[in-house]
Amino acid sequence: MGGSYHSDRGVQYVSLAYTDTLAEHGVAPSVGTVRDSYDNALAETVNGLYKAELIYSRPTWPSTSAIELATLEWVSWWNHQRLHEALGYQTPV
Numbered sequence: 001m002g003g004s005y006h007s008d009r010g011v012q013y014v015s016l017a018y019t020d021t022l023a024e025h026g027v028a029p030s031v032g033t034v035r036d037s038y039d040n041a042l043a044e045t046v047n048g049l050y051k052a053e054l055i056y057s058r059p060t061w062p063s064t065s066a067i068e069l070a071t072l073e074w075v076s077w078w079n080h081q082r083l084h085e086a087l088g089y090q091t092p093v
Contacts, residue, residue, distance in 0.1 A: 050074065 022028070054074045061067050083089045 046078075 050071075054070060055067070061070075079092045081091060083091060
C-alpha cells in the first residue's frame, strides 16, 4: 500500500493499535497541529464535497465495491477535470 494518512489528534487516531496497523501497511501517520482550526479545513472541505457530489447523489449503493469504484472515478475526475476556483479555475493536475 504505502502513502500517508492525515487526521486530527483524536484519541482513536493516536492509539498504539491504530498506529501499529498503519505501520504494518506502510502508511505514515500525520496529525494536525494543536489548536489550529484551519489545519484540517481543506480535508474537511474535500470530504464534504465528496459526500455531496458522489455519496449522497444516489439514494442507495448496490455494494461496497460499487462505492469503491465510484470513489476512484471521482478522485480521478477531481484531479484531472474538476475546475477549482482557488486554482484560478484550473485542475489540480
